[in-house]
Amino acid sequence: MPELPEVQAIADFVDGRAAGLPIRRVDVASLAVLKTADPPYTALAGRTIESVTRIGKYLVMTTAGDDPGPIHLIIHLSRAGWLRWSDNLSPAPPRPGGKGPIALRVHCGLPGEGFDVTEAGTQKRLAVWIVRDPSEVERIKTLGPDVLSLSRDELAELLKTSGSRIKTVLTDQRILSGVGNAYSDEILHTAKLSPFATSKTMTHEQVDALYSAIGEVLRDAIGRLEGQQVARLKGEKRSGLRVHARTGLPCPVCGDTVREVSFTDRSFQYCPNCQTGGKVLADRRMSRLLK
Known part of the structure; x- marks a missing residue:
C-alpha cells in the first residue's frame, strides 16, 4: 500500500x-x-x-x-x-x-x-x-493529525489518551494519518519497541524513541524517493526496508531472524532481539491488534 x-x-x-x-x-x-x-x-x-x-x-x-x-x-x-x-x-x-x-x-x-x-x-x-x-x-x-506535523509533546498526549497497542496507534488513520503497515514496522524497529506495547503505558524514554524514529524513518524515505520516476517508487521503497516483508532474513542491526505475525490477509514483521527482549510473539494475540 x-x-x-x-x-x-x-x-x-x-x-x-x-x-x-x-x-x-x-x-x-x-x-x-x-x-x-x-x-x-x-x-x-x-x-x-x-x-x-x-x-x-x-x-x-x-x-x-x-x-x-x-x-x-x-x-x-x-x-x-x-x-x-x-x-x-x-x-x-x-x-x-x-x-x-x-x-x-x-x-x-x-x-x-x-x-x-x-x-x-x-x-x-x-x-x-x-x-x-x-x-x-x-x-x-475524520483523519487524525498528519504524523509528521506532531511535536513530541503532542505525540505524548495522543499516546496517553489512546490506550491502544502502539501498532494500532500508528496505523489507524483516525488517530494518526499517513503511516500504514510497512512504515509502522520500520518505525517500531528503529525505536526498538514491541508492536504490542500499550501506548498509554509508554515511558518518557520510549516516547522520545518513537518520536525520533517517526521523523527518521519517514524523512529518510521521502528523501530517497524525491525526484524518482513514479514507476521506480515501489522498488525504491522495498530497498529501504529493514524488517517489513523480510521474514526469515537476518535483522540488519543485530543479525537475529526477522519474525512475522500474520492474520487474515496481512502480516507484520519485527526483530525479537531488537524489539521484544528476545520473545517471539504469538499469532493468537493478533485478534486484539489491528482492525
Whole structure:
C-alpha cells in the first residue's frame, strides 16, 4: 500500500508535470471507483490543474475553471492502486468494465500527456472523489493529525489518551494519518519497541524513541524517493526496508531472524532481539491488534 512517503513522491512528481496544464478529458473505466456524483467527473474537462498535493495518504488534485471556487479530484490508492504517468496515452478511452487494471484516465496538456490510475488484483478498494471541498470526503474529515506535523509533546498526549497497542496507534488513520503497515514496522524497529506495547503505558524514554524514529524513518524515505520516476517508487521503497516483508532474513542491526505475525490477509514483521527482549510473539494475540 502506498504510504505517506510514496504518496508525497507521487504528488510531487505529478505536480511537477501537470500543474498549469488544462484537462482535456477524463475517462472512467470503472464507475465503482467513483464515490461522488456531484460535480460529475465530466466537469473536470476544460479546467486547469493548479496543484497536486497530499492529505494523509490521499492524493489531492486541485483544479480551477471559469466558475468560482476549485474542484478537487481526490484519489485513495488503497492497497493495490497506483498512478502511471505517460507522454503517450492512447486517445481511445479504456473499455468500461474491462478486466484491465485501469480505473481512471486523465488526459491533460498536449495530446498523449496524462496519467492512468490503476489497481491490481481482485480486491477493488481504489476510491476517487470529485468535490468542491476535501472535507466533503468523510474519510478525510475524520483523519487524525498528519504524523509528521506532531511535536513530541503532542505525540505524548495522543499516546496517553489512546490506550491502544502502539501498532494500532500508528496505523489507524483516525488517530494518526499517513503511516500504514510497512512504515509502522520500520518505525517500531528503529525505536526498538514491541508492536504490542500499550501506548498509554509508554515511558518518557520510549516516547522520545518513537518520536525520533517517526521523523527518521519517514524523512529518510521521502528523501530517497524525491525526484524518482513514479514507476521506480515501489522498488525504491522495498530497498529501504529493514524488517517489513523480510521474514526469515537476518535483522540488519543485530543479525537475529526477522519474525512475522500474520492474520487474515496481512502480516507484520519485527526483530525479537531488537524489539521484544528476545520473545517471539504469538499469532493468537493478533485478534486484539489491528482492525
